[in-house]
Amino acid sequence: xxxxEQSPQSLHVQEGDSTNFTCSFPSSNxxxxxWYRWETAKSxxxxxxxxxxxxxxxxxxxxxxxxxxxxxxxxYIKGSQPEDSATYLCAPLGGQNFVFGPGTRLSVLP
Amino acid sequence: DADVxxxxxxxxxxxxxxxxxxxxxxxxxxxxxxxxxxxxxGLQLIYYSFDVKDINKGEISDGYSxxxxxxxxxxxSLESAIPNQTALYFCATSPGTPVGAGELFFGEGSRLxxx
Numbered sequence: 001x002x003x004x005e006q007s008p009q010s011l012h013v014q015e016g017d018s019t020n021f022t023c024s025f026p027s028s029n030x031x032x033x034x035w036y037r038w039e040t041a042k043s044x045x046x047x048x049x050x051x052x053x054x055x056x057x058x059x060x061x062x063x064x065x066x067x068x069x070x071x072x073x074x075x076y077i078k079g080s081q082p083e084d085s086a087t088y089l090c091a092p093l094g095g096q097n098f099v100f101g102p103g104t105r106l107s108v109l110p
Numbered sequence: 111d112a113d114v115x116x117x118x119x120x121x122x123x124x125x126x127x128x129x130x131x132x133x134x135x136x137x138x139x140x141x142x143x144x145x146x147x148x149x150x151x152g153l154q155l156i157y158y159s160f161d162v163k164d165i166n167k168g169e170i171s172d173g174y175s176x177x178x179x180x181x182x183x184x185x186x187s188l189e190s191a192i193p194n195q196t197a198l199y200f201c202a203t204s205p206g207t208p209v210g211a212g213e214l215f216f217g218e219g220s221r222l223x224x225x
Contacts, residue, residue, distance in 0.1 A: 004152065009150075034213060034214070036214075042218075043114075043200065043216035043217060043218055043219060044153075044200075044214075044216050045216070046213035046214065046215075049213055089152065089153070091152075091153075091214075096158075096166075097143075097155055097158060097168065098155075098214065099152070099155075100145075100152035100153040100154075101152050102150060102151055102152045103152060
């Protein structure tokens, strides 16, 4: 079973600030990595699906990179908005199933 | 209407009672999962099924059982609930292919409290 770590555990930023957080995992037996966004009282929803070393994905102000050789992925949010407040979960695929990290809880203050 | 539906959404029960959480999906996916979420921890996999005749244990299957009644239905049972099974439970589905690229689609969650 993969040991997946995310940092920081939580952070508060001001509206307009840019921020980033990290997901780290053992680099062997890697197939893919997903990022999910989980808003309070809702279900997690997929943000990015990444399968290749060096993969970079972007959706609006949010982007992610993947380094499978060193076992990490970064998620960036440019110009944070209050609606970005959520918990961000990463989930590497090792073996048959995804292993979820504990998440980074982001609060964007207006 | 949600593509992945869980019932009940909230349940309070007593220690020793049998509880069933049900999940149904309209996405036509073969793969279905049950996860448990506890504060400060990631989603932990309880059981998963890749088709109707396939049942597999996840990381934390002790104290749980499942039934895949049809492609669209996957239920989770707690035969004798205990307080440390108090958690938020999620059902999820996935198309499965291509490998690694099939994202998970989650239900709304079922909050279970065992007194």
